[in-house]
Amino acid sequence: MKDNILSMAKEMEAQLVQDRRYFHQHPELSFEEYGTARYICKRLDSLGIPYQEGIAGTGILAEVKGKAEGKCLLFRADMDALPVEEKNDVSYCSKNAGVMHACGHDAHTAVLLNTCELLYRLRDSFSGTIKFAFQPGEETDGGAKPMIDAGILENPKVDACIALHVDSDIPAGCIRIRKGPLYASPDNFYITVKGKGGHAAEPQHAIDPILISAEIISQLQAITKQEKNAVVTVATIHGGDATNVIPDMVSLSGTARSLDCDTRAFLEENIEGVVRSVCDAFGADYEYEFEKLFPPLVNDETVANLIAESAIQCFGEEACIKGGVPTMAGEDFAYFSLERPSALFKLGCRNEEKNIIAPIHNSLFDIDESALLCGLSVFTSCALRFLQAK
Ligand SMILES: [Zn+2]
Ligand SMILES: [Zn+2]
Numbered sequence: 001m002k003d004n005i006l007s008m009a010k011e012m013e014a015q016l017v018q019d020r021r022y023f024h025q026h027p028e029l030s031f032e033e034y035g036t037a038r039y040i041c042k043r044l045d046s047l048g049i050p051y052q053e054g055i056a057g058t059g060i061l062a063e064v065k066g067k068a069e070g071k072c073l074l075f076r077a078d079m080d081a082l083p084v085e086e087k088n089d090v091s092y093c094s095k096n097a098g099v100m101h102a103c104g105h106d107a108h109t110a111v112l113l114n115t116c117e118l119l120y121r122l123r124d125s126f127s128g129t130i131k132f133a134f135q136p137g138e139e140t141d142g143g144a145k146p147m148i149d150a151g152i153l154e155n156p157k158v159d160a161c162i163a164l165h166v167d168s169d170i171p172a173g174c175i176r177i178r179k180g181p182l183y184a185s186p187d188n189f190y191i192t193v194k195g196k197g198g199h200a201a202e203p204q205h206a207i208d209p210i211l212i213s214a215e216i217i218s219q220l221q222a223i224t225k226q227e228k229n230a231v232v233t234v235a236t237i238h239g240g241d242a243t244n245v246i247p248d249m250v251s252l253s254g255t256a257r258s259l260d261c262d263t264r265a266f267l268e269e270n271i272e273g274v275v276r277s278v279c280d281a282f283g284a285d286y287e288y289e290f291e292k293l294f295p296p297l298v299n300d301e302t303v304a305n306l307i308a309e310s311a312i313q314c315f316g317e318e319a320c321i322k323g324g325v326p327t328m329a330g331e332d333f334a335y336f337s338l339e340r341p342s343a344l345f346k347l348g349c350r351n352e353e354k355n356i357i358a359p360i361h362n363s364l365f366d367i368d369e370s371a372l373l374c375g376l377s378v379f380t381s382c383a384l385r386f387l388q389a390k
Pocket of ligand 1: 139361
């Protein structure tokens with residue numbers, strides 16, 4: 001089966017690169033992936049693969065059924081691009097000014113589309129169902145949750161979910177898979193310190209929100225000393241207009257990130273605890289809002305093992321890096337991991353000889369396109385292992 005996967009994937013490489021370059025040249029911002037969705041639907045139509053479109057806006061769910069009933073596996077790719085002006089000098093450079101696939105979602109979408117095609121061709125070799133979720137809006141509010149709310153994990157019921165993300169720290173041809181926490185919950189907090197303004201020469205008659213804010217900021221740092229798997233960063237501070245006036249209020253905002261749900265709840269509570277105790281001590285009032293964005297993404301051990309075994313089967317031990325450290329960035333595939341055993345692996349796309357080294361979200365980001373074949377092979381192998389193809 002391994003040789004079969006690799007040779008069939010290799011035959012599809014030109015198409016894979018063509019798809020990726022089309023997406024790269026026509027990047028669209030979150031929830032505006034209309035052209036991308038049209039292209040995907042056209043390809044699915046030409047293959048005769050059934051799908052549902054218009055889920056959570058531009059989302060698409062394609063489905064490939066095997067020869068008999070069985071388990072159900074879902075693959076997910078995000079489709080959106082970023083408001084970045086591309087600075088690469090390549091033939092497939094972005095044609096949309098100010099928009100760029102700087103996070104590699106063009107590669108994710110191309111790999112998913114071609115995995116769908118390859119598994120459709122192999123449908124007589126397995127039992128069960130494979131779903132392919134083309135998801136909008138990962139970079140902003142997240143299309144994962146609305147797609148799940150629309151029912152994509154049911155009928156038939158999905159047993160496990162798999163996704164990938166390109167990674168410029170890993171050489172093309174390799175993947176990295178880690179069990180447990182992988183991405184953080186990238187939540188925000190907003191604080192308004194309400195003091196009492198007055199003449200800057202007479203601070204004894206005022207309740208100085210600037211002084212109070214300074215105390216809050218320094219005490220917030222103590223939280224992350226206690227909680228190692230957390231980051232609390234005050235990123236904005238606004239208050240005051242003149243050197244001789246103590247203002248009435250100061251507003252602060254920042255990000256609070258954690259790698260598990262318990263720490264997340266701890267942060268929400270303890271940031272407010274710091275604000276409350278400092279404001280109480282100074283006789284000030286406050287407002288506090290904790291804005292929950294994506295949950296932390298925790299990779300399931302069994303699914304992570306399936307990915308590792310599949311990668312090793314295709315490309316050998318040296319192509320599969322296990323472990324590594326989690327990132328404090330967010331990833332809305334986390335919503336899948338809350339619902340079903342799920343795992344996301346990193347797909348290496350670095351090539352130092354070709355000077356493909358820029359990090360994601362950078363205007364010079366690019367991938368070594370040999371990574372695409374690796375993604376296609378690993379996805380396909382995962383599906384066949386999971387559905388125990390003979
Ligand atoms: Zn991104
Ligand atoms: Zn991304």
